[in-house]
Amino acid sequence: MSLVTIASFGNTLGAVVNWVLGRFFGQTIGRRFFSDTPRVRQVTHWYQRYGWITLLGSWIPIVGDPLTFCAGAMREPLWRFLLVVTFAKTLRYVIVAVTTLGLAAN
DSSP states (O other): OHHHHHHHHHHHHHHHHHHHHHHHHIIIIIHHHTTTSHHHHHHHHHHHHHGGGGGGGTTSTTTHHHHHHHHHHTTOOHHHHHHHHHHHHHHHHHHHHHHHHHHHHO
8 A cells, every 4th residue: 555655645736746847837938848748738638628527647658747737827726726636546546556455356
C-alpha cells in the first residue's frame, strides 16, 4: 500500500506543478508555446464544456498533463483541483496494484 501512496503523491505533485504553470503563466507562455497544439486545443475545449469534472481524466497518459495545465489557466480552485486529481490518480494506482497482485497470485 505504501507504493500506491508514494506513486499517488508524486503524480499529484506533478499535476500541481502543471496547475501552477497554467495559473501563473498560462496567459503568456501557455498561449505562445501550447495554444497551437491540437491536444491542448482539444483539452481546453473539454474543460470549457464540462468544467472540473474533466479532471477525473487527469490520470490518462498524454491527455492528463495538458488537462491539469488548462485547469490552472482557467482558474480552477486549488482545493477542488487537489481533491479531484488526488482521487483520480490514487484510484488508478489502486487498480494497477490490485490487478498486479491478482495476476501475481495466479
